[in-house]
Amino acid sequence: METEKTTANEFFETIGQKVEPSNEEAQPVEEIESLCMNCEKNGVTRLLLTSIPYFREVIIMSFACEHCGYRNNQVQPAGTIQPKGTHYELRLTAMPDFARQVIKSDTATVKFIELDIEVPPGKGQLTNVEGLLTNIVEDLQFGQEARKDDAPEVHEKISAVIDKGKAMLAGDAFPFRVTVDDPAGNSFITPDLKDGVGKWEKHEYLRTPAQNEALGLSADSNDGVRLDVQPAHDAEGNxxxxxxxxxxxxxxxxxxxxxxxxxxxxxxxxxxxxxxxxxxxxxxxxxxxxxxxxEIPEKGEKTTVTVDSSADLSRDILKSESCRLECPEIGLSVNPGTLGGRFTTIEGLLTQVRNDLHTQIFEADGSAGQGGDSLIPEEKARWTEFFDGLDSAIAGERPFTVILTDPLASSYVQSLVDPPAPDPKITREYYQRTEEEEEDLGLLDMKVEGYEADAKEETTEEKKTEEKNTEEKTTDEQVDGKKTDDATQR
CATH class of the missing domain: 2.20.25.420 (ZPR1, zinc finger domain)
Incomplete structure (x- = not known):
């Protein structure tokens, strides 16, 4: 395994490593004499084995013929077919988005959704979004003059698509989307740290038997897993x-x-x-x-669970961000928002609390043991007693209770009794949220009833204001027109 990794690092260096000063004497590009398919004379094919950051190894091929001037560029994945197919979607909203690097393998399908154009699988490319769209426009323009006489209706429809594509390239049609779907999983669209939700998306899916057959794989290549392809989202985008x-x-x-x-x-x-x-x-x-x-419930919820066995420690527990955690027997209290949202077991939750607190108390400066040296003996003894009690609770050596107080009722403790029978160790009670909790959750500023009437009233006021401005503008124009007529008569 170590030999394979060393070989990959040796041959598939990143582009930055290829051009480092230390590599000046090396020849990163391999040149091979090959036949030109255009003029049937010999040209030169150049091969570059490189690694794309955050992606994988690829082989970039470039052919040039000095006799007829024919050129061709392709990119091939150096790795194997991936276990799942990949679907990328990028929403372009500004000109810099055209510079996003795109790796399109020979099995990938590219589609510009708003342009309603789909490019079927073909040769692999290492380009950017602008290059993809430019190639589509140029391919559509080829033969347009002949179609103008032979098929006028087709010519008009293609001309409309070309004009829209040029408007996209000029930045006059934002926003629009581009997708790259690759059953082999070897294509890629570069993300950006500033991308928000819905800007750049990647989804993986299981291939269908037909896609496996097209890739040269057997129909059961997914190890017996059901091969129904699930879409990235449903019709409503959920x-x-x-x-x-x-x-x-x-x-x-x-x-x-x-x-x-x-x-x-x-x-x-x-x-x-x-x-x-x-x-x-x-x-x-x-x-x-x-x-x-x-939806936000009308009341908060307080859940209490008694823990006195290893089975209780293994209960699944969901602690939301808004939940307060308490264990009175061991003196533990965790305020809302301290741990964020956690879905684990009772044992796992207490272990995480224990590790975080121990790091803060006894390893405050980052070096083990040094933080605790600054504590006075009484405080150190008190914290040591607390952690001993917490450790014994985690080990199941003492009974205790876990209390979850959640004003949004979004926390959960697994029941070990089949529903609808209640679990005798779990009690739940609903309570009216305090004004302080309502304010902390931002509910006092939220209006969920009667907003339709307010919106209608605001629309009416806007219409009245617009009508008033129109009347004033008309009056001003009439006055200006009268002054002009008077001046003309004089």
């Missing part, structure tokens, strides 16, 4: 449960580009939640978060 979505992000640890993965899951007998996971392969930073959705 997120599909259990579908993994990826979008670009910035690593909080090293501020380099990384990827955040998102997945919506259904918690049985509860609601849908969104799992967020960020992993940075450069510095090793990892984070997991849970977001709850749905």
């Amino acid at each position: 997120i599909i449960p259990n579908e993994v979505y990826s979008f670009p992000a910035s690593c909080p640890g090293c501020m380099k580009a990384c990827t955040t993965h998102m997945k919506m899951v259904d918690i049985p007998h509860f609601k849908q939640v969104v799992l967020m996971s960020t992993v940075c392969h450069l510095c090793g930073y990892r984070s997991n978060d849970v977001k709850t959705g749905g």
Whole structure:
């Protein structure tokens, strides 16, 4: 395995490494004499083995014939066919978006949605969005003069598409979208750290038997997994449960580009939640978060669970961002927003709390043991006693209770009894939110009833203002016209 990795690094260096001063004497481009398919004389094919950052190794090929001037450029993936197909979508909103690098393999389909143009699989390309659109416009222009006489109706329709494509290239038709769908999973559109939700999207999907056959794979290449391809979203653009979505992000640890993965899951007998996971392969930073959705309930919820066995420690627990966590027997209290949203077990949640607190108290300056030396003996003894009690609770050596107080009723503890029978160790009670909780959640400034009448009233006022401005403008024009007539008569 180590030999394969060394070989890949040796041959597939990044473009930046290829042009480093230390590589000046090396010849990164291989030149091969090959037959020109245009004039049937010999030309030169140049091969460059390189690595695209945050993607994979590719082979860039460029052919040139000095006899007839024919040129051709292609890109081929150096890796194998990926386990899943990939679908990229980029929403262009400004001119810099045209510079996004695009790797289109020979199995990929490119589509400009608003232009209603689809480019079928063909030769591989290493280009950008502007290059893709320019090639489409140029291909459509080829033969237009002949079509003008032979097929006038076709000529007019193609001319309309060409004009719209040129308007896109000129930046007069923003926003519009481009997609790259590759069953082999070897195509790519470069993301940007500033991309927001809906700007750049990547989805993976299982190939159909027909797609596997087109790629030269057997129909059961997905190891028996059902091959129904699920779309990236439904007809209304809603997120599909259990579908993994990826979008670009910035690593909080090293501020380099990384990827955040998102997945919506259904918690049985509860609601849908969104799992967020960020992993940075450069510095090793990892984070997991849970977001709850749905309508805001009328009341908050307080859930109490008694923990006195290993089975209780293994209960699934969802603690939302707005939830307060308490364990009175061990003196633990975690305010809302401290840990963010977490979906784990009771044991896992307490272990995370224990590790975070221990780091802050005893490793405050980043070196183990040094932070605790600044504590006075009484405080150090008190914290040591607290962590001993917490450790014994995590190990299941003492009973305790977990209290979740959530003003949005978005937290959850797994029941070990089949519904509809209640779990004797879990009690739930609903309460009226306090004014302070309403303010913290921003609910005091939110109007959910009667807004239709307010909107209608605002529209009426706007119309009255517009009519008044129109009348004043008309009066001013009449006065100006009368003055002009008077001046003319004089």
